[in-house]
Amino acid sequence: MTIAAGTDDNRQRWARFWLIACLxxxxxxxxxxHFMGRLWICECGYVKLWEGIVKSSGNSQHISDWYTPSHIIHGFLFYGLGHLALRGKPLxxxxxxxxxxxxxxxxxxxxPMVINRYRSATISLDYFGDxxxxxxxxxxxxxxxFLLxxxxxxxxxVVIAIVLELFTAWTVRDNLTLNVLMLVWPLDAVKGWQAGL
Structure with missing residues (x-):
């Protein structure tokens, strides 16, 4: 009984350690x-829960926007990576x-390098960073x-990831897949479709 309790205590200590490391x-x-000169909040001076206009100066400046689903999918992917790379390690x-x-x-x-890449290769002409x-x-x-x-x-x-990708592609003509494609291998046809041409 004492060994099991000690093992549980050990697991909890390690879990706390890794969570503090995450923070x-x-x-x-x-x-x-901050030291790169990024603004704490939107230059507009206020904070919104949701910025729904992709081609606006408020995009990537507030709490959430149309790219939030992409980051949720990052979590799905990184969970899979962690499962493969750190099999047997704690969550x-x-x-x-x-x-x-x-x-x-x-x-x-x-x-600046990645911001300029976004501005030159994707539809994010007004992107100046987050x-x-x-x-x-x-x-x-x-x-x-990740936790989901x-x-x-x-x-x-997998179904949730596909639905999020299809919904954002349909709604704002962008998603994680298109974002990666256009950063790595820009296609004029995709850029034209995203711009509504």
Missing amino acids: GVLAVQILAQ SARLFLATVIESAWEIAENT SILNSTMDTLAMATG ASRLPVALT
């Missing part, structure tokens, strides 16, 4: 973006790996997706 990574992301350690990857992307995404608030919420959306994937059956997780 540490998020703090590094926030500080890095909190796999969440740490996911947080490191997402935070690294959020920092890279807000560098606010720190939006970037932080993107990482939390990823963590939400840890609880839901794989088939349901």
Whole structure:
């Protein structure tokens, strides 16, 4: 009985350690973006729960927007990666790996090189980077997706990802798949369709 209790205590200590490490990574992301000169909130001076207009100066500046589903899907994908790469490790350690990857992307995404790539290769002509608030919420959306994937059956997780991709493609002509495609291998036909031409 004592051994089992000790094992549970050990698991809880490690879970706390990895969760604190996740918060540490998020703090590094926030500080890095602050020192990169990113704005804390939208230049407009207020915070909205939802920014529904993709081609607006408020996109990627508020708590959530049409790219939030992409970050939830990141969480689904990173859960799968963690399951493969850290098989047998606690969920909190796999969440740490996911947080490191997402935070690294959020920092890279807000560098001049990637911002300029978005502006030249995608329909995001008015993209000037994320606010720190939006970037932080993107990482939390990823963590939400990760935790959902840890609880839901794989088939349901895949269905949700497909529905989110199709819905955002239909609604705003963009999604995670198109975003990656246009960053890596821009196609004029896709760019024209996204622009409504």
